[in-house]
Amino acid sequence: MNTIGIIGLGVMGRSLALNFANKGLRVAVYNAPLPGEEDAVRRFVGQYPDHPFFGATDLTAFVGALARPRKILLMVKSGDPVDDLLEALTPLLEAGDIVMDGGNSFYKDTMRREKALRPSGIFYVGMGVSGGEKGALLGPSMMPGGNPDLAPELLPLLEKVAAKADDGQPCVQWIGPDGAGHFVKMIHNGIEYADMQILSEVYGILKKAAGWDLARIADFFAGWKNTRHDSYLLDITCRIFEARNEGTPVLDQILDVAGHKGTGLWTIQESLERGIPAPTIAAAMTARILSAQKTLRQKLHEMAPPAPPAAALPEAFIENLTAAALAARLTALAEGFHLMKAASDYYHWNLNLVGIAQIWRAGCIIRSNMLPFVQAARASAPNAEHLFEIPAFRKEWVPALRQLQVVLSYLATHNIAIPALSAACHYAHALHDADSPVNLIQAQRDYFGAHGFQRRDDDSGALHHFKWKD
Structure with a gap:
């Protein structure tokens, strides 16, 4: 039998x-x-x-x-x-x-x-x-x-x-x-979407802002081998850069329209349903959807405002870019682990987040040198709600985040779409903001819809209403 x-x-x-x-x-x-x-x-x-x-x-x-x-x-x-x-x-x-x-x-x-x-x-x-x-x-x-x-x-x-x-x-x-097993695989795929998008954005920066050819870009990415960046997706990206079809780079023959299946979309839907933001993953999903607007993109390209011509980038910027990409990739992992923690609490699954990081270290598409780092960080603080809280994670992530800020500032006028890198940075800023400006939004809601608002001096959670004057 x-x-x-x-x-x-x-x-x-x-x-x-x-x-x-x-x-x-x-x-x-x-x-x-x-x-x-x-x-x-x-x-x-x-x-x-x-x-x-x-x-x-x-x-x-x-x-x-x-x-x-x-x-x-x-x-x-x-x-x-x-x-x-x-x-x-x-x-x-x-x-x-x-x-x-x-x-x-x-x-x-x-x-x-x-x-x-x-x-x-x-x-x-x-x-x-x-x-x-x-x-x-x-x-x-x-x-x-x-x-x-x-x-x-x-x-x-x-x-x-x-x-x-x-x-x-x-x-x-x-x-x-x-459904815990399929949920975790869904989150794995959401992280995968973000990781692929971040690598493609770095490629786009080097191609459009620096004017590098594929050989030089391939050498740059190859320099990430045996670092925290090293991963299966990095490895195949380097192989893609080197692939030739009758002497022509295969990548140059591929239309810039990315497909997708259900798991990326489901991850974003789960993020919204659970009230747990995952903007880096969402930006990656949106980028694939936007890529399908090829005809509109070609039309609007002719109307785009002028951007600086491709030019040699400062050596310091190239070093910053390596750290910036790491900050974004680690942020995508943090978003995914936060979603798993929230679902585990909601469904009483008791997910072993340390163990999940462990089984992602090999075999899977997102395997990388980042996973043992995440595994060790989660093991050091197993009850933490978010990786951003954990000192072992912050020790490496915070310096990289500073470099991401520098990269985004430098590229602000280059007309280069970098949605995942940008989302990762703004997500980090928002989560570290103890006094956000969304109190204005709640005031607006109360003004036109009498939705009410919570007061800073009332911990009961009760809703208050103000009689606004038109």
């Missing part, structure tokens, strides 16, 4: 199936016979005749090939396809069987599904999986969430295929109940 079954032979499903098989586990695979994919199972199994795969042609045969309690990993598109698959699959299962959703499902959908299956005794686990195609094959970061009683049974299995950090620790832990 097979130890685990995988449904969905897309890029991630195939790679995970190979990963499990390479660890000596017997794996059953199934793929819905969608148009163009009718032969996916036969082709996949035939491609790897030396691997212990069982290729099922229907769900009944697939379920029948699994050892009890059955462990099934869904690697299908989020949304309705998951619900449709569960509707067909669950009648074939029995109490004690475990269904893991390894796609990027919205965490509230995961909570709904887990609750719906609970009376049947079938366990539902929402599991974030990060690492892309290569990570899924060689070892991803994995974030399972569901009934904690399943952890002793599932974690040894998942640890076999998860990435290993430099200290040998597997990059998987039981995140929490119901």
